[in-house]
Amino acid sequence: MLDAAFSSEFNVNGRFITAEVRRRRYWYFDLPDGEGSKKRTYVGPVDDPEITKRVENFKDLKADIRERRKLVSTLVREAYLPRPEGKTGDIVQALAAAGFFRLRGVLVGTVAYQCYPAVLGVRLPSASMVTGDADFAQFHSISVAVGDQMPPVLETLRTVDPTFREIPHQADSRFTTQFSTRSGYKVEFLTPNTGSDNYGGRPTPMPALGGASAQPLRFLDYLTYQPIRAVLLHGAEVPVNIPSPERYAIHKLIIASRRRTDNDGTAKSRKDRAQAATIMEVMIEQRQSEDLADGFMEACDRGTAWQEAIRKSMSQIDDNIREKIQSALASGIRKLERNPAEYGLV
Incomplete structure (x- = not known):
């Protein structure tokens, strides 16, 4: 758990360096800020064996991520497996990092369809993979029972595109099930409607989804029952749950x-x-x-x-x-x- 927390705290695009201060060496972490400079963060003394061990493990993780990026590129380039459009991949990756799939959420819709070539080991027609949105589903009972929640969804989405905004639900403007960018890209959260049709038009509060509610839909319980593990071929691959x-x-x-x-x-x-x-x-x-x-x-x-x-x-x-x-x-x-x-x- 400590190794996982340590790795998640430091971006793989940065690197650890040592510097001597008052005749003692310390670990620091340098991260490029995208404007030609870098942000330096203090980590701890080099002579602390636990900190140094985690720095070394981080180097292994970084090397592994580079290899996985190469593998994804090879699968896309040589096996012609589909890679999602960049923004779509970034959104799924951001929600995965925020814990959506850990909290038993399921990727559905055409973005999920893009994962099946790798699952089935075949190429599928690209014309059926075009999409301008991304759909995510979770059972309400799971959202209540897990006792955990993602960070605010809007903040997570804005790390991908700062123009993301909430779309108040038509039936009750206090709740949001959809988020949209200025260009019209939409992210929607769904949940099975297993009750009366009267509930179909009402948003359902979802405690685990970081402030987002979900749109209840018929037949979704069938779709999302016993999902499988898969990967989205984006970056160093994104582990997801799909039907x-x-x-x-x-x-x-x-x-x-x-x-x-x-x-x-x-x-x-x-x-x-x-x-x-x-x-x-x-x-x-x-x-x-x-x-x-x-x-x-x-x-x-x-x-x-x-x-x-x-x-x-x-x-x-x-x-x-x-x-x-x-x-x-x-x-x-x-x-x-x-x-x-x-x-x-x-």
């Missing part, structure tokens, strides 16, 4: 059918279906049909509204791809000792 790929794909089918039919909603529906179909095809090719079938059955078992939403989106996927997916789902269901006919499959 399992089968839940991400099935959830995209559900919400695609529920988008509004205006121009923007129609485009988002197409993007949702494209992401869902791509992930399902990859899972089928990698012989993960049982995992996909398990996620499919769980969603269908939640009721007719879920079944109809999935059916509607599946009907709008290219015929050949849809037949491939349905055949694999039926096979996976049989392997799980269930009857595909119960789920509209033969």
Whole structure:
């Protein structure tokens, strides 16, 4: 714990140096300030074995970060795995450092989709990865139970872009679930709505989220249940929590059918279906049909509204791809000792 605190206190862009004062040597930390000069911080005496040990460990950490940066660059350059747009990566990294993922938060939406190529070991279409926002989710019960909280979210976001501002919630201006920059980039916090639809339009206070509230959404409990660990290929890589790929794909089918039919909603529906179909095809090719079938059955078992939403989106996927997916789902269901006919499959 002391080593972790020591490492987090000193930026890896700086370096430790020694200086002699009154015939005794001391450790100092120099950090460039971006304006051609540097800030010097006192650390402690060189002859203190605990301090010197942590300085040496920090050097190892710094070397490791350099290696991880090289690895990320190699994966992006030679394996053609996606790197998020710079601001997006910086935002996810800032929230990760602030403790969001440690507090069991989950990265969702298209930024999460950008992590699946590394998870699945394949390239995915770049057209489905374009986004101008970032979405983060946490269960309200977890936010209450963890007994810990992030530093103020607005301050954290402003370390990335000082123009970030709170957007008061339309239903209750005392609460904020969205933050936006002057250029229009948005960060939103979400939470599952597992109660009445009456709560869908009201912001939910989230004790762990550093002053942010969250927008309750239907179906989000399915998406964020049992997330997996992954990395976002940004900087020296950012450890994140994301939905399992089968839940991400099935959830995209559900919400695609529920988008509004205006121009923007129609485009988002197409993007949702494209992401869902791509992930399902990859899972089928990698012989993960049982995992996909398990996620499919769980969603269908939640009721007719879920079944109809999935059916509607599946009907709008290219015929050949849809037949491939349905055949694999039926096979996976049989392997799980269930009857595909119960789920509209033969």
